[in-house]
Structure formats: C-alpha cells, structure tokens
Amino acid sequence: MYSKIIIFTLFICINAFADFYDQIEKIDKKRGDIYFDMNKTLKKPDTSIYKEQIQNAMNGLQDRINSYETKVYGGATKKEIFSNIQTSLNQNGGQKIDINIEDFISNNRIYIFMSSSVPLSIWHEYGLFLDKNKLKNGSLLLRGCINGCEKIMPTMEFLKKVIEYKPNEKMNPSILLDPLLFERYEINEVPCIVYAKDVSYLNKGFQGSEGSKEEVKTGKIYKSCGDWNMLYHLEELEKQSNDISLIKLIKKLREPK
Template sequence: MPSLREDGAHLGSAQEPAARRGQLRLAALQEKVMLRFLIKKGTRMGLLILFAFMGFLHASIPDSGADDMEDISRFMENAGRIGRNIEIPENLHKAQGQKEAGKLLEYYQSEAFKRKYEAEIERLKGTVFKDTIDSYYGDSNGAEKDSVKGGTLPGNERIYLFISSSVPIGTLRNYARDLDRLGDPNVFMVLQGFVGGMKRVKPTMDFVRKIITEDADCDIQKNKCSAYKVKVKIDPLLFRKYGITRVPAAVYVPDVRIMDVTLSEGMEGNAKTGDHYVLHGDASLAYMLETLRRPSGRRSIDLLIEALKGGIYHEVNKR
C-alpha cells in the first residue's frame, strides 16, 4: 500500500524499482530547494517594496530649507559660546562675610563706639538711676584704674563671672547681690556681646537693669530704684581667651599683668597671665569661690569668702 511523506512526494511501494524511487526522491528535493528560493526571493521583494515606500514618504515631506538649518547652527554656536563664558563662584558670600566681620571688630574697637557707649551711660545717669547709677558704672575714664586697687583681691588677681541673657535672671540677680556685698572691683560679670546685636544699646541696658535693680518689682520708669553696685563688662575677647563656650562660668586668674588698662584684658599681648582655674555651672558665688579656692590654695579667695559671709551676716542682722 502506498504511503505519503511529509514533503508530499509519492514514494511508491516497496515493489517499485530502485531507479524509480531514486528519481522520485530527486524530484522532491528539487521542489524543496525551489520553495526555499521562492521564500527568500519573496523576502527580498518585500524589503524592496518597503524601501520604496519609505523613499516615497521621504519625498513627500517638504525640505526644511537652508535658512532654517543656518538658524539652528547659529543657535548651537551661541549656546556653546555662552556655556564657555559662564563662571560660578565658589562662595558668593565669603568675601562679604569676612568684610562685615572686620567692620564689626573695627567698630567695637573704635572711638566712635566708645563715645556712643559713654553718651548712653551719661543719659542713663541723669534719667534712670540718677545718683545710684554713678556707683554702678563709676567714672568711665577711671573705672579700669580703680579695678586694680581698693578690693579684697590684690590688684593683679581677677575673678570673672561669664554670663549671658540665657542664664536665669534669678541666678544673675543673686550674683549682683553677692558682688555688691563683696564690693571688689576685681570681681565682675562679663557679657560676650550686646543683647540682640550691636545695632542698639537699649536691649543690653534693659537686661543689665533687670540684674542690678535691688527690688525686682520696682518700676524704673516711674520710680527711683536702688541698684546693686556691681560692674558688668562686654568683652568677647575674654570669652575667647579663656575658652568659655557655656555659661554661667567662673574663672580665677591668680596673676595677670595688664599692659594697657584702657584695652581689653582678653586682648592678645595686652594681658600676661599664668595659670587660671575655670568652673562651669549654675551655682552660687559662695560655692564657686569655695571650689576655686581648693586647687589654687590662695589666701585671697579665703578673704573673699569671709567677706561674703560677713556681708550675709550683716544683712541678716540688719533685717
């Protein structure tokens, strides 16, 4: 019985002669080769048709024109030239910041600032504390000279109380009260700068008034208020000299030699000092003195402690 192959060729039966079967196989192979050729040829024709269609589309799109191409070329050249000329500075505010800092320091050390400060002091003397303000501020020309004599501490010793407006007002008022009891010009409070900046003096003056007014409820705008006789300095150089980064803090300097009493005691080259002792923390002045006395072993601090205790005893008896 005949059978069919997958390629569709008739192979015949097993009884057909071998020559005949060979011819049939050769014919089937020829048909297969021809079919593959036609498939490949059809693919090529398809590609030729596709290319022809694309060419038609390209021919149907209008040309952009030489003028448009020149405009694009000029645009690209201009963009490149601008890009090459753009320069971005590393820090736009560096020079300005340095300049402003220099101006600030120069103003702080200037005669104009000193005159402005002294003028404000004179105004306050006549309008706020009247005669008591003289005791607090002292003579602006002789205050520095007075700080080397007339106290329990020798003239070459200092105790600085570093403060700021962030310290509780109660703590600051206690310091003012105790410093008033000691009455020593070589022990005083130090502010790093003006409260609210240097543009206005009034906020700093208001802050100092709150510290030194004996009666916290006294209205200085309506009444004459008694003030503690203490000294408050504004001196950022002292903060820097002794590395004060947090307040309140007390610094005891057993030996300081001032070259020029009209300049800051924290200015480099103006004050020669040896060892010094630093204490941080919101503590009473009595505790600070006791703590500073132990490592220094100075008799002068013992005298301050005795003077402070005597002042407290005197005040209690007075009541």
C-alpha cells in the first residue's frame, strides 16, 4: 500500500504575524484618561505646599500605568513587544546566541501537519517561517493526494497556490505527502506541530518515509496543535521539552535582524 505513496519536496517562505495593536491602543487611552483626570483634579498654583501632593500623584499614576501594562502584556513593555526582544529570554547580555544550527537541523525534526482545508494564509505563514529562518529540518505535511492519487493535478494545483504566496513571488519550504508520519505521530487535528528529537536512520542509505518505525528511530516527541503563529508553537514545545537547543533557537529567532 505504502509503496505507492508519493512524496513531494518543494520549498517556501512566511510572514510572521501576531500584533498587539488593540491592547496598545487600550493602554494609550488609559494613560491619556489618567493624565486628563489628574490634571483636572490637581491643577493648583505652583507653590511648595502642593508640589509634594502633585509628585505623589505622579508616582501613583505611574504605578497604575505599570500595573495596567503588566496585566495586558505580562510585564513586557511596548518597546520590547515591537522589537520582539524580551529581556527575560535573553540571558546573554545582548550577545549573539551560540547555536550550531546544522546540528539542530540534522538531529531534530519540526513536522507541520496540515491539510488542504487549512487556509492558504496559514500555509504561507508557516512555509515562510521555515524558509526565512533556514529551518531545513522542518516540513509541511499532507496526509495524501487531494481527492485521491488517481489524479495528480488537483494536488499540483493546490501546491502551486501554496508556493506562490504572492503574485510573481514564490517560497521554498519542504512539502511532503506522507500518511505514515500522520499515523506514527497519531495526528487527528490540523494544524499540528510535532518536535521530534534525535531522529536517526538505522540504515544510512534509507530514503523512505520517516514515519517508518522499522527504519527510523526518534527520541522524545512533543506536540502543539492549533492555528497559532510558529514562534508561539515553538515556545509551547520548549515549555513541554525544556530542550536547550530549542531554547537557543527561539532566542536566536528573536534577535534583531
């Protein structure tokens, strides 16, 4: 049965998203309302008797603003969110993250399980993420051909839409058709990302599906399912695995370009 499996390898690119504009607008409005109320109620002659009251009010105002921002952002400031730099994640004093990306790619896998029912915008985002960050150990996966493999054109037409994410612009991630991987990792919903550690072939010349348990061994595996952005998925996988390589990879991806 599986001898007829068709495995396509193509390549892609992705737009990172996830903005916080709504929350930011709320913060700015809250800040403005607080200042307005304070100026309305504390507008006094510039005498020493009122300076201490005004200063205390200002200190209280900043505490209220800090508390509000902490509730919305979990303690991160707007500048950190816009620049994608979280100092709590960066323990290297601003230095470049030391990670051997080739070792990470060769020993681990990031499988992104998809279907043709997933919106193209999600395909484009995940594919661009893999391509942009040169994650050659990551693949977008379909369970099989669209409408069956008797006719290949529906599948090819769909993949063309995936690759051409903009008019006259293409991207290059790996795309595989592999039902064995869906079976091996018990995928029942999509999108679903699997982080598989320490993937190795028992026979170096093996060129079949990595879903073959007889030919391919793996270490521990971790899953994150849902149509979240890829960086969120990686952070969820890192929480589950506490894997140092994944931690370093996330930090590196957050470095200013």
